[in-house]
Amino acid sequence: MANITAEEFDTLSDFIYKKTGIRFESRKLYFISKRIGKRIDELGVETVAEYIRMLRFADPVNQEFQKLTDLLTINETYFFRDFPQLQAFAEHCLSEVEKKKNAVKDNTIRIWSAGCSTGEEPYTIAIILLEMLNYFSTWKIEIIANDIDLTVLSKAKQAVYGKRSLRDVPQEYLDRYFIKKDSESYVLQKKVKKMVQFEHVNLSEKKEIRKKRGFDFIFCRNLLIYFDDISRKRLVDQFYVALNEGGYVFLGSSESPGRISTAFKLKRAGGYIVYYK
Amino acid sequence: MDEFAKALNDPDETERIYAAQDIAETKNPNMSIHLIDRLQIEGSQAVRDAIVFSLNNLSCSGNYEKIFDLFSSSDPYLRNSTIDIFGSEGNEAIFFLESHMDHADGEVRKLILDALFATGVPGALPAIRKGLRDPSVNVKITAVEYLGRLEDRESVEIMLEIFSNETEAMLRTAILEMLCQIECRKTDAEDFVSILAPYGDFSLMDPLYLPHMIRLSSKTGDAESLCSIVNTIADINIYAEDIVYAIEQADRIYEEFIKEDCVLEIMGKIMQATENDELRLLCEELMD
Numbered sequence: 013m014a015n016i017t018a019e020e021f022d023t024l025s026d027f028i029y030k031k032t033g034i035r036f037e038s039r040k041l042y043f044i045s046k047r048i049g050k051r052i053d054e055l056g057v058e059t060v061a062e063y064i065r066m067l068r069f070a071d072p073v074n075q076e077f078q079k080l081t082d083l084l085t086i087n088e089t090y091f092f093r094d095f096p097q098l099q100a101f102a103e104h105c106l107s108e109v110e111k112k113k114n115a116v117k118d119n120t121i122r123i124w125s126a127g128c129s130t131g132e133e134p135y136t137i138a139i140i141l142l143e144m145l146n147y148f149s150t151w152k153i154e155i156i157a158n159d160i161d162l163t164v165l166s167k168a169k170q171a172v173y174g175k176r177s178l179r180d181v182p183q184e185y186l187d188r189y190f191i192k193k194d195s196e197s198y199v200l201q202k203k204v205k206k207m208v209q210f211e212h213v214n215l216s217e218k219k220e221i222r223k224k225r226g227f228d229f230i231f232c233r234n235l236l237i238y239f240d241d242i243s244r245k246r247l248v249d250q251f252y253v254a255l256n257e258g259g260y261v262f263l264g265s266s267e268s269p270g271r272i273s274t275a276f277k278l279k280r281a282g283g284y285i286v287y288y289k
Numbered sequence: 290m291d292e293f294a295k296a297l298n299d300p301d302e303t304e305r306i307y308a309a310q311d312i313a314e315t316k317n318p319n320m321s322i323h324l325i326d327r328l329q330i331e332g333s334q335a336v337r338d339a340i341v342f343s344l345n346n347l348s349c350s351g352n353y354e355k356i357f358d359l360f361s362s363s364d365p366y367l368r369n370s371t372i373d374i375f376g377s378e379g380n381e382a383i384f385f386l387e388s389h390m391d392h393a394d395g396e397v398r399k400l401i402l403d404a405l406f407a408t409g410v411p412g413a414l415p416a417i418r419k420g421l422r423d424p425s426v427n428v429k430i431t432a433v434e435y436l437g438r439l440e441d442r443e444s445v446e447i448m449l450e451i452f453s454n455e456t457e458a459m460l461r462t463a464i465l466e467m468l469c470q471i472e473c474r475k476t477d478a479e480d481f482v483s484i485l486a487p488y489g490d491f492s493l494m495d496p497l498y499l500p501h502m503i504r505l506s507s508k509t510g511d512a513e514s515l516c517s518i519v520n521t522i523a524d525i526n527i528y529a530e531d532i533v534y535a536i537e538q539a540d541r542i543y544e545e546f547i548k549e550d551c552v553l554e555i556m557g558k559i560m561q562a563t564e565n566d567e568l569r570l571l572c573e574e575l576m577d
Contacts, residue, residue: 249310249339252335273338274337
């Protein structure tokens with residue numbers, strides 16, 4: 013397998029950063045090296061330098077770059093991940109937004125799941141809405157979920173999940189929203205699937221993300237750790253812009269919006285601190 | 290460029306946020322003036338935040354005077370942001386900040402120290418040391434705290450001088466805390482003991498300084514001073530935790546410290562007096 017040197021790592025890391033905003037630090041050399049080495053072997057390219065040249069000059073539609081991105085991004089996720097946060101969303105924030113919308117006779121709820129990976133997060137949100145919203149059929153729900161990785165988006169659209177993804181799903185939800193496919197996997201029911209609209213989006217692309225507006229909730233959990241300060245700040249500022257007044261943003265448990273931007277207000281929802289516009 | 294400057298004053302909040310982001314991307318230091326001007330009148334916290342972030346990522350050296358004026362703002366966000374902006378300038382801002390350390394307002398001089406510390410560059414150290422000579426106690430305390438965090442051994446001598454001349458308890462406590470943070474020598478600790486306990490009379494030591502002096506004497510491995518200090522305490526229970534944790538710290542550095550008769554005697558007294566089981570257990574472990 014081709015070995016990647018520190019210099020080659022820096023070159024490749026800069027190249028990826030310019031295209032995606034994702035910065036791989038040198039401590040991730042081992043992790044990145046193994047994956048790239050595997051890809052180079054598959055292509056039959058001799059050296060890492062040659063691979064970088066290929067990405068630069070012989071990949072006009074970014075096909076190979078997309079494959080590389082798919083290899084390098086981590087997609088470990090599961091249904092009902094970070095339950096306390098989802099509980100705050102379901103039991104406090106959602107009902108508050110529901111009441112406000114009812115008061116002004118607005119029947120739309122728009123949610124953005126940024127960096128949705130294989131779909132567990134947006135589908136979890138969809139299940140929560142099905143469970144928690146009163147008079148569900150009267151609501152016009154829009155859940156937009158996006159990711160940079162085409163492979164995971166394809167999996168998300170298939171909505172077939174193994175035990176690992178389903179480990180935190182309560183049994184009654186499993187019975188209600190999933191159909192057993194075989195001993196190892198379950199398929200999500202159509203009524204949940206059709207609630208989520210998947211998109212291929214690079215969250216570092218300024219033009220693309222600036223189009224995002226009018227959301228009541230934004231979820232972007234455990235993604236910002238891959239961004240450098242400037243890209244992270246730009247994205248969180250966009251979350252602020254994209255939220256409706258009173259809308260909520262949910263980041264990963266180790267990522268506080270308050271540390272990235274002072275624009276959001278914060279309050280307690282049950283035992284959880286939430287950030288809103 | 291004019292387009293960005295115009296967008297920065299657009300009535301739409303979102304346009305102003307985007308303008309701040311776009312200006313940062315230009316990396317053009319000439320644009321920083323537009324950001325500073327807008328920051329002073331901007332009402333939206335989200336825009337202010339985006340502007341400050343941009344200023345932190347642009348060179349502002351041509352506009353230091355204008356940024357400096359924000360130190361006198363009545364808005365704490367602007368004052369704190371000014372610290373960050375100067376901090377992000379690094380070495381570039383040191384000379385400017387140092388040249389304003391004679392500012393008439395003590396609050397501003399304190400903020401200058403905050404900014405110097407925020408630069409995170411070694412060149413800030415001599416300027417922060419100058420804060421020790423400031424007429425304001427608050428500024429002096431800030432300088433002491435930062436020098437402690439920078440583990441500045443070179444300022445120990447001047448700290449001793451201030452400690453012997455000043456009576457302000459907060460300042461003296463800050464100095465002792467600083468000594469507890471840096472690599473402190475036994476002779477340093479003895480100098481401070483001689484001020485607090487003249488003629489070796491430990492009964493003259495102000496109880497306010499006892500916790501720090503307990504830590505300091507243990508930290509420097511001075512069992513004799515520790516025992517003398519503890520022997521002046523009427524109710525050992527009050528300082529039991531301070532004493533045991535200080536001895537524990539000393540035990541990690543000085544193998545013989547715990548074997549000193551007077552230290553063992555203190556531990557015995559604490560074990561008898563304390564109702565804190567955890568503390569008693571720690572004493573047993575240390576004596577084991």
